Amino acid sequence: MDLDDVDPTARAGNVAKLFDETAAHHGDAQAMEHYGERTTHAELRDRTAAFAGGLHELGLEPGDRLLLFLPNCPEYLVASLGSFKAGVVFSPVNPQYKRREVAYQLADADATAIVTHPLLREVVDEALEDADREPAVITIESEMADRDPDDVFFEDVSGEPTLVERADDDVALLSYTSGTTGDPKGVQLTHRNTRAQMSWPLTSSNVDVEGEDVRSLIWLPLYHITGFTHTALQPLVGGGGLYFRSALEWDAQECMELIEAEGITHFVGVTTMYADMVEADGFGDYDLTSLESASEGGAKLSPAVQERFEETAGVDISEGYGLTETHGATHTQQGSSFGLQHGTIGQPLRMTDCKIVDESGDEVAPGEEGELLVRGPAVMKGYHGMPDATERAFTERGYFRTGDVARRDENNYYEIVDRKKHVIVSAGYNVYPSELETLLLEHEAVADVAVIGVPDDRRNEVPKAFVVPAVGVDPGTDVTADELKRYSLDRVAEYKHPREVEFVDELPRTTSGKVQKYKLESWDDDA
8 A cells, every 4th residue: 555545534533544544455455364364454444343333332432441451363453453443542461461460550541441361361350359440351252261141252342333533642552661660651652653653664665564465474462562563553554464473372483384384574573583493493494585574672682593594584684672652663774774783773763853862961972872862753642640750751842761871873873772771671571670679579578679680591681689588587498589489470470570589688779778780780790
């Protein structure tokens, strides 16, 4: 679909209009495939419109929040695009979350309804025990569930086809992230934000995701902004097809078999995925040359892995940079002026206005380090219910403070030097120390705790907890490291729990009481 063919009215208001435009031009083309089940763009248009009508019949109104607690599946796309059409704000939930995590998001979003899978229903029911209100629970795959007369099943959420008009600045998506302090924040992403992120590949030479011959393999979780925006929405709006696989069941050999059998053209993965493929039996026997674009994020890729994959597939692995608050990418190596410069995040997208500033807010020269600031049509509206945090997140001139330290060269290639916010990136997942610290402090044997990321050959980083035992508690006797690991694993997603626990007498702190985490890093080096 060429942007010149798009009805001008689809370029404003409800972003779902763009997908209906796609169906008008590519109705018979495949929109998605899920373990053999195939759906065309026209069928997707009709299913999402009916789902939107069904949401209204359930009592949801424009602006209400709908949580999606699902693995990668066709229903995820139907529910998210259907929410757009209904004017309902959808909020993705990590399917690895446990009771406390789901309960927090239900409450903070003030959700009216939640869509889930039978295998996740128990977690939802437990989370609802902590809820002040009782949202409607919509369950997919009813044949797997024990039917109850009061239950609502996904296939029954169907009504008069609907597409509600929305303003550019109305919130379309509420995606949760966390800082290093405080509770997770709901990031308000508008219809304009979403349209901007979907449209830039169609108006830029950076990335080509236009046409029915585009086939995007989605193994990244759709709850993540990269999985949803870059591997799903961008190819879809260009007329391409999506191939869904469960992010909870990663299989390197199956991935390569799919690339070969289906002629996959676009793949975005984390570093461990590329490493697993290169290390898999028979790696060199697979034909991966259909790939036109391979991207990675979350952590830096091993040069040896990168070189071997690129030689076999005949495509360069590109890096980029983006945040939940920017609805995905702000920088990319794809299509950059001087080609791929490994170790950098590439150049800013055409729609991205960015600069690097020092502590005084003054822009620094090329080669100098400072905080990366970004501005553009994809940058969030603000944090849900947190006006003070929103105000702090932006400069007076409207630049978003990323909290990441960066530098750029004279060719305008950017490099992320450090994560100012201490986020741990483990196998492509963001792990926030403050969440683990809060959890561990709830254990009766823990008096004080600090969590840092430590190097790991496979996952890049893993969380390590430094624990000060409570008074009278004997480490190794009254409480063990394994006990605290199990305690965490029972309460948060598997990738978050501390892989290492070290007992210490006290934590290094400044005179104002802040933990000096750089000293903990040196303690770990000495261990």
